[in-house]
Amino acid sequence: MIRRSEIASILKEPKIGDQVTVMGWVRAFRNNRFIALNDGSTAGNLQIVVDPDQLPEEVLKQISFHACVKATGQLVESQGAGQSVEVVAETLEILGGNNLEQYPLQPKRQTMEFLRDKAHFRMRTNTFSSVFRVRHAIAYAVHKYYNDRGYYYLHTPIITGSDAEGAGEMFQVTTLPIGDPPRTEDGSINWKEDFFGKATNLTVSGQLQGEIGALALGKIYTFGPTFRAENSNTTRHLSEFWMIEPEVAFNDIEDNMDLAQDFVQYLINYVLENYLEDLEFLDQRIQQAEKNLPQDKRRPMGLIEMLRFVVDNDFERITYTEAINVLRRSKPFKKGKFEFEPQWGSDLQAEHERFLVEKHFKKPVIVRDYPKAFKAFYMRLNDQQEGVPGETVAAMDVLFPFIGEVIGGSQREDRYDVLLRRIEEMDIPEEELWWYLELRKFGGAPHSGFGLGFERMVQFITGMTNIRDVIPFPRAPKTAEF
């Protein structure tokens, strides 16, 4: 059998005159003569030229949209304007015919909502194949970034016995019969009889275990699935998503912010350098879509232009207290345009974050030192600062245009007594965190880390507006098909 050539390598280094065999799916069949073939290896198509007189009628008829074909022939310079090379087919074989009377996709612009219901076919479209190539590129770049810098990839558990992680509602994991679970004498469910001998859930974060790693290996990162049972119906939440969580011993909040910026810029840069063709396609796609929008609804910059801008400029860094001041001095506040009043002690609303990022600073913004009241128990309590009305913690959120919070992190509370006090203050069951507390008791160290929402990063880099379109098989409320 002749070896298959991938279209990516043919287009990258075309060897004119070579005999090649290609296999792929038909994107278009024009003039009974020209096949635009795509095999997923690249955004580009390879044109296959067939002679309709040389092909059996039966084969010719089966060359149709998204049918799978194998073609062998000589690679020649193209006479047409749309491509530089093409294959003149000597043989053409149908590997998988397509029944267009029943096939849902069409060679035209389809809505994202429609394609979402056809997740088994949507990856064959230009848009989704580009999105998923870029998704892969970012995942690879994550590992490369940390490996090259001496971090260890730590696998934290997916099933967790702790419900004190403090990051929202959890999915319960159980093998007990849900209709008739064993009961204790007082009638409550007897979790001792469950598979693990206790109540267990799917993880909402690998951070607490990540800290165990950091306090031994120095620098670790996790990259795994994360589950939140929140009834979130937005374009930037999933019930099952992937999160990257670096955790670094001896890093303070400043180091943490440096890492966050450097890491994110690296990821974007990696895609710009290695998957520019896909980005160009996605960029054009957005510009096409925005043609119909009024000027003020359009993006201020093209996709690639924006990515380069983020790579080339430092993120703005401000404290929460400064952010509130900026907001209270802002035009929209004075004109009463905010639905919620920016006020020290209340969390920043989406409208506030968007103003800071998109209107005021016009670049990614890192907000730090939030009031302790609405942040997690494990964040390090700051010393009282002048001009700050209340107690704050060394938290930091990285805010991006369009998608908001991409990173949430902090310096961790490493002082045993302070941590214990906070756990008590917030009514968190101390006995579940015994090992977490012991990390502070026995050879503790200052350390910091953050969580990067992987899909949000993919969303930002691809410009996709709905997070469900950057994960192959989205899990969201009422959504678990495929």
Place this chain on the structure above:
RNA sequence: GCCUCAGUAGCUCAGCUGGUUAGAGCGGCGGACUGUUAAUCCGUAGGUCGUAGGUUCGAGCCCUACCUGAGGCGCCA
């Protein structure tokens, strides 16, 4: 979970203040085409108008409930 909007052909949509046989483009199917670029041209078949009730002489259009989807907000990554 809350708010807003939407559900009419396979897809995207039009359908006037309620009034006869519900339209278009794309796609499909049949045909033409030896240099096409979302190819083009000719012809043709597709619809219990989201579901269930109700108002009315008469409902795609009005009312009620439910279902589904989208967007915004909250929760956060």
